[in-house]
Amino acid sequence: MYVFLCEDSPEGIFTGVYDAWESRLGHNNISLQIHTGEENYDLFCTYRDVTPDLQKSEKVSRTLKQRLGEEVYSILYQAVISDEKCVSKRHPMDKADAVYKSIVLGLAIPDGSRLPDYLAEPYVHEVFSLARAAGNEAHHLLGFLRFEELKNGVLIATVHPKHNILLLLADHFSDRLPQENFMIYDEGRQLAVLHKKGSPCVLTDASDLNADMITDYSSMELEYQKLWKGFFESIAIDARKNPALQNQNLPKRFRKDIVEFQ
Known part of the structure; x- marks a missing residue:
């Protein structure tokens, strides 16, 4: 397993998505994780540090908007800016990995805008839960x-x-x-x-x-x-x-x- 450690920011996570995709190591062999500085490294994993890159991040954003649509991109972006590390207790996973796997699925299905139809997938469900948490707070602050x-x-x-x-x-x-x-x-x-x-x-x-x-x-x-x-x-x-x-x-x-x- 190859683990890409990225910064907890839109630029950092989208750069991680770009580097992981470009590595051609196979999506099933890749995991994205937020770099906390206190990782418990697994003996059987290869770790790669991701340096945030604005150009790579913008390329990922443009691709997601074109292939998945503005609505799905908005959901993915809100999940990325969420402060939650994980919402699901049944299927705990890293926020960055949930976003990455959801993007892989969205780009693989015939119509990426139908990603919300795949909520049965734990990582898609996690992304939507994260997005809801950030979106709800933003909605509150628009009034407060x-x-x-x-x-x-x-x-x-x-x-x-x-x-x-x-x-x-x-x-x-x-x-x-x-x-x-x-x-x-x-x-x-x-x-x-x-x-x-x-x-x-x-x-x-x-x-x-x-x-x-x-x-x-x-x-x-x-x-x-x-x-x-x-x-x-x-x-x-x-x-x-x-x-x-x-x-x-x-x-x-x-x-x-x-x-x-x-």
């Missing part, structure tokens, strides 16, 4: 994410998602705020999406981001925050408080980034 205006007029939103969903959020808000300069900052991963009005979004490393700069709010922003907090408090009805329902509709892990809970 809050932009705040800085003194320079830039809108900024800070998030702490479990999954690496920044680009999913960027696609949504760049379509709805095309004439705004905004930034969505994933503080946990130290990544940010930057959008300049009239231009596409750019994903960038934000490890050296100035913390004071992103909290330098405009006077109008501070006034609106004050008004909104007052409104939030005034409409509450003590006799009808239901913490359990509130936790269900608005999980606590999202609240640190929401003005009225600060």
Whole structure:
């Protein structure tokens, strides 16, 4: 068995798919695994490190969109950005390997867009479960994410998602705020999406981001925050408080980034 160790990122996993396919070692003899640095190496496996390569990753993305369709590609991409290592307890497997085997199946069947019809395959089922986990969080944040205006007029939103969903959020808000300069900052991963009005979004490393700069709010922003907090408090009805329902509709892990809970 040949094991390709890849980085836990879309670029890393898709590069792993490219290298594994190009190796011509036989799909049944190949396994993709996320490189954690703490692997328990098997004596009877040959390990190969995968170096992320943007060109290889883009080639894989283009092929998947052409052969499997945008919908299936979206599912595979959401599985790749999921933070879950494995969802299935009955058929535990590495996320990267589940994606690789699903791609192999999708390209082998006559109509790759019918991949969802093969949920009986454990690795396809795993991919769809992973994609659902990332997609659900992205759906939540589309409603919970809050932009705040800085003194320079830039809108900024800070998030702490479990999954690496920044680009999913960027696609949504760049379509709805095309004439705004905004930034969505994933503080946990130290990544940010930057959008300049009239231009596409750019994903960038934000490890050296100035913390004071992103909290330098405009006077109008501070006034609106004050008004909104007052409104939030005034409409509450003590006799009808239901913490359990509130936790269900608005999980606590999202609240640190929401003005009225600060």
